[in-house]
Amino acid sequence: NAGVTQTPKFQVLKTGQSMTLQCAQDMNHEYMSWYRQDPGMGLRLIHYSVGAGITDQGEVPNGYNVSRSTTEDFPLRLLSAAPSQTSVYFCASSLGAGDTEAFFGQGTRLTVV
């Protein structure tokens, strides 16, 4: 009963490097999303997807790309990492949009130096 799985759990990047944060869910949920969590800022929506092949921007999308080729996977790509992207990233999935329970992964703590 895996739920939402995020990898890696920790990552350190140098400014300008690129990387992909992985997210997979095994609940056959259509809706998936990425949030970043910063101290005192709560959780802010980066990108979301309402189904395979469909993605859209959230509140803070700049510097991030997403794709949704399958129902299960929703990777988040940092194109050119910046110190401002140092954060904890959470992936979530749910049956529907914002009016259903969201299940969160354990998070990825990213540090950009």
Add this chain to the structure above:
Amino acid sequence: GENVEQHPSTLSVQEGDSAVIKCTYSDSASNYFPWYKQELGKGPQLIIDIRSNVGEKKDQRIAVTLNKTAKHFSLHITETQPEDSAVYFCALNYGGSQGNLIFGKGTKLSVKP
């Protein structure tokens, strides 16, 4: 933006006391109001939710109240225990049923034995 404001940001109570966290919002289309608990090093987890056609919902020691006219909702925890210590987030579906889940900035609750 400030779509949902959460207060207080920190709350310290003695074991056995009650704790109340309040959130206010501005979006009239929101109709789903969940509360999430985040323990250290983990992703947020749903603890209780309420929909706009209900004024109050209770689950053992936790309850949520909603005042749609005044646009605020609150989490009530009675008979607090040390294991209730965590960060609590209110959330709502901004834009209505097909809208995204957005979060308050969180309340760090500490329950002293």
